[in-house]
Amino acid sequence: MKNQLVASILYQIADLLDLKGEIFFKTRAYRMAAQTIEVLNEDIEIVSNENRLQEIPGIGDALAKKIFEIVKTGDLEYFEKLKKEIPKGLLDMLNISGLGPKKVSALYKNLKIKTIDELRKACIDGKLRELDGFGEITERNILRGIQLLKKTSGRALLNLASEDGINYIKYLEKNKKIDRLSIAGSLRRWKETIGDIDIIASSDFPDEVIEYFIKYKDVQQVLLKGSTKTSVVLYDDLQVDLRVVKDESFGAALQYFTGSKEHNVKMRSTAIKKGYKLNEYGLFKKGTDKYIVGKSEEDIYKKLGLSYIEPELRENRGEIEVAFKNKLPKLVKFNDIRGDLHVHSDWSDGFEKIESIAKYSKKIGYEYVGITDHSQSLKVARGLSEEKVLKKINEIDKLNKKIEDFKILSGTECDIKADGSLDYSEKILKKFDYVCAGIHTMFKMNSDDLTRRIIKAIENKYVTFIAHPTCRLIRTREPFELDMEKIYDKAKENNTYLEINSFPDRLDLNDIQSKTAKERGVKFIIGTDAHILNQLSFIKYGIATARRGWLSKKNILNTHSLKELEKIIGL
DNA sequence: GCCGTTTTCGGCCCGACTGTTTTCAGTCG
Numbered sequence A: 001m002k003n004q005l006v007a008s009i010l011y012q013i014a015d016l017l018d019l020k021g022e023i024f025f026k027t028r029a030y031r032m033a034a035q036t037i038e039v040l041n042e043d044i045e046i047v048s049n050e051n052r053l054q055e056i057p058g059i060g061d062a063l064a065k066k067i068f069e070i071v072k073t074g075d076l077e078y079f080e081k082l083k084k085e086i087p088k089g090l091l092d093m094l095n096i097s098g099l100g101p102k103k104v105s106a107l108y109k110n111l112k113i114k115t116i117d118e119l120r121k122a123c124i125d126g127k128l129r130e131l132d133g134f135g136e137i138t139e140r141n142i143l144r145g146i147q148l149l150k151k152t153s154g155r156a157l158l159n160l161a162s163e164d165g166i167n168y169i170k171y172l173e174k175n176k177k178i179d180r181l182s183i184a185g186s187l188r189r190w191k192e193t194i195g196d197i198d199i200i201a202s203s204d205f206p207d208e209v210i211e212y213f214i215k216y217k218d219v220q221q222v223l224l225k226g227s228t229k230t231s232v233v234l235y236d237d238l239q240v241d242l243r244v245v246k247d248e249s250f251g252a253a254l255q256y257f258t259g260s261k262e263h264n265v266k267m268r269s270t271a272i273k274k275g276y277k278l279n280e281y282g283l284f285k286k287g288t289d290k291y292i293v294g295k296s297e298e299d300i301y302k303k304l305g306l307s308y309i310e311p312e313l314r315e316n317r318g319e320i321e322v323a324f325k326n327k328l329p330k331l332v333k334f335n336d337i338r339g340d341l342h343v344h345s346d347w348s349d350g351f352e353k354i355e356s357i358a359k360y361s362k363k364i365g366y367e368y369v370g371i372t373d374h375s376q377s378l379k380v381a382r383g384l385s386e387e388k389v390l391k392k393i394n395e396i397d398k399l400n401k402k403i404e405d406f407k408i409l410s411g412t413e414c415d416i417k418a419d420g421s422l423d424y425s426e427k428i429l430k431k432f433d434y435v436c437a438g439i440h441t442m443f444k445m446n447s448d449d450l451t452r453r454i455i456k457a458i459e460n461k462y463v464t465f466i467a468h469p470t471c472r473l474i475r476t477r478e479p480f481e482l483d484m485e486k487i488y489d490k491a492k493e494n495n496t497y498l499e500i501n502s503f504p505d506r507l508d509l510n511d512i513q514s515k516t517a518k519e520r521g522v523k524f525i526i527g528t529d530a531h532i533l534n535q536l537s538f539i540k541y542g543i544a545t546a547r548r549g550w551l552s553k554k555n556i557l558n559t560h561s562l563k564e565l566e567k568i569i570g571l
Numbered sequence B: 001g002c003c004g005t006t007t008t009c010g011g012c013c014c015g016a017c018t019g020t021t022t023t024c025a026g027t028c029g
Helices: A003-020 A024-038 A044-049 A061-073 A077-085 A088-093 A101-111 A116-124 A136-152 A158-173 A206-214 A247-258 A261-273 A297-303 A319-324 A354-363 A386-402 A447-459 A484-493 A511-519 A533-548 A562-569
Strands: A180-184 A196-202 A219-225 A229-234 A239-245 A276-279 A282-285 A291-293 A339-343 A368-374 A407-415 A435-438 A463-466 A497-501 A524-527
Touching: A003 A024, A003 A061, A003 A077, A003 A088, A003 A101, A024 A061, A044 A061, A088 A101, A088 A116, A101 A116, A116 A136, A158 A180, A158 A196, A158 A239, A158 A533, A180 A247, A196 A247, A206 A219, A206 A229, A206 A239, A239 A247, A247 A261, A247 A276, A247 A282, A247 A291, A247 A297, A261 A276, A261 A319, A282 A297, A291 A297, A339 A354, A339 A407, A339 A524, A339 A533, A354 A368, A354 A386, A354 A407, A354 A533, A368 A386, A386 A407, A447 A463, A447 A484, A484 A497, A484 A511, A497 A533, A511 A524, A511 A533, A524 A533
Parallel strands: A196 A239, A339 A368, A368 A407, A407 A435, A435 A463, A463 A497, A497 A524
Antiparallel strands: A180 A196, A219 A229, A229 A239, A276 A282, A282 A291
């Protein structure tokens, strides 16, 4: 699939054209096309070969020609030409908070600054203040922006942002001047990484709320402070924005600041088509500015003729079109999971006794838990020999007699060896309640071989599900370049489940992959990969990823009761 | 660059805040 390649080139062209000073609408056209292709359910190469590119909304004559060339040759002459005109470092500079295309290109034209390092030096030397529109404060802000970029590489993992957000909300809830309060932004949509935390509050006393907000104990610095919005940076370098509105606008503000930006653009043009204007204060009659609704998000979606769209779906991946037809899936709920099927104990590299895991799982409302320790060849994770596995299964049997109204399932996270075979003999594989198979070694194989390796495991009759199928680690390791279509089709054919791994730096499969796989008939399990007890709570990130992938309860194995589960996996 | 039950040309989502200005451009979400 070349979808990602095409999208990436179009995104870069948009940035380059911005730097050249092209009009906003042109660069937006490139970005919208890139976004559409990024989440397209079809292989762009096939669409291009069949001459159907212009059927994709946002792609006209000019873009179709360019995409055709990228698909055909893997590159684009126009793009190469642009790159020669504009130094690559300018693109990096756009990632600095407070710097946009106009300023970056002014710095390049007047001071010949073309890398972040050169920019830092120029700020320290006080060179920027010589330019029109730049001053001492700009220099300081840019230096801070550079520092922040280096520290966080821009975005935080979901769990860190989520904990910060929940704690901040707890603090704000104590303020009686606030009527309603909510997380918004990418955190409310449960995106896998979070740029900053958005919080919306309604109050008749915005000044007092803002004063209270900036007094929070974890605030390192106040970035900006106005009459309705303020931004701070916490000690862990995450930025938090607060917006305060009147209560009649709370729903509109929440909708607006939950985003995504792309979802909102579509929402607003939908409003215009229906004779309204939509902004963060409400839905208004076009022309007269008469307030129609805005107190709740539900009112706004309803008035526009849409069924309510859950925050996780608001990515402009077709949700608005489907909501018009009232055909959105009923998303899996956060309390639909009946047990975790991917947990490590102290038999391998986990830190907890099986008994504690079982008791804790029962306490948090599960009916069962599957213990999946590593297999024999994975020595770094203290993988279990065949002899030890038998002892472990024996222990689980004993524990099951001891703990009532709960079941421990004996599983394994069995290594998929380089040739696609499994790390235990058939004799042993038979003894498990279920087998999850995953790749943990030999990552550097080529794409075809890796695909074949995983498919062989999918076809293995003892394998129930494939753990973290693409093996990515967010910000650390790129996902395998697998032929995902083939994997989805084989998984469906062999009735093998694919995992949505809930570990915050994995989330593997991711949201887009889950959505595509579901459309191809694949079923899923959501596991945590927990190694200590409180990591069992990571399940919420896996569920959120499933929700972002449009999954329902029925698509997920471990939403079933123990009885149903035993029937399905044949216990 | 895209697009059309108001348009094949002239629109394209909208507002807050900052830092630089002295009425506003740039950036952000």
